[in-house]
Amino acid sequence: MSRELRSLLLHLLLGAVIALLVFGGLAAAGLRMALPTLLAAGLAGGAAIWLLRLEPSRADQLDTPPLDLDVDYALPHGQDIRVRRLEDMIYGAQPNRRMTARTLARTLAEIAQERALGPQAAPLSPPLQDLIDRARHEDPEAAPIQAIDRRTLHRHLRELANR
Numbered sequence: 001m002s003r004e005l006r007s008l009l010l011h012l013l014l015g016a017v018i019a020l021l022v023f024g025g026l027a028a029a030g031l032r033m034a035l036p037t038l039l040a041a042g043l044a045g046g047a048a049i050w051l052l053r054l055e056p057s058r059a060d061q062l063d064t065p066p067l068d069l070d071v072d073y074a075l076p077h078g079q080d081i082r083v084r085r086l087e088d089m090i091y092g093a094q095p096n097r098r099m100t101a102r103t104l105a106r107t108l109a110e111i112a113q114e115r116a117l118g119p120q121a122a123p124l125s126p127p128l129q130d131l132i133d134r135a136r137h138e139d140p141e142a143a144p145i146q147a148i149d150r151r152t153l154h155r156h157l158r159e160l161a162n163r
Contacts, residue, residue: 015044019038
């Protein structure tokens with residue numbers, strides 16, 4: 001039996017004994033009170049005293065970990081400043097921000113153009129080629145570009161990263 005449970009039982013027993021003593025004292029004085037009410041009050045009092053005396057366990061002092069200021073801690077390509085800037089621009093790619101879906105598509109077109117310089121560059125998939133063609137179009141209203149969701153962007157980036 002744990003120490004806390006033993007302590008609780010002791011406090012409940014002490015509360016019941018005090019309730020019986022009060023009942024006996026009231027009966028000796030000629031006053032009558034219901035025994036179950038006094039026992040319930042004694043048990044509740046014993047439990048309340050036990051709760052008040054119970055010391056909660058304290059957590060160890062937690063120190064914050066040292067701040068790692070290296071840019072390469074999260075991603076292996078974190079040292080490339082172009083990749084970090086592109087990630088920052090992609091994160092902000094919304095209609096009224098500095099990078100829209102069209103400028104994101106143009107950035108993907110620049111990456112595809114660099115990729116095409118490689119001797120073993122495979123042809124681009126039709127959806128990516130269509131996106132790049134729409135981005136290069138002069139009139140934005142003639143070739144609208146819908147918002148690029150995260151899944152499509154990752155698929156295009158994986159395709160452009162494959163050698």
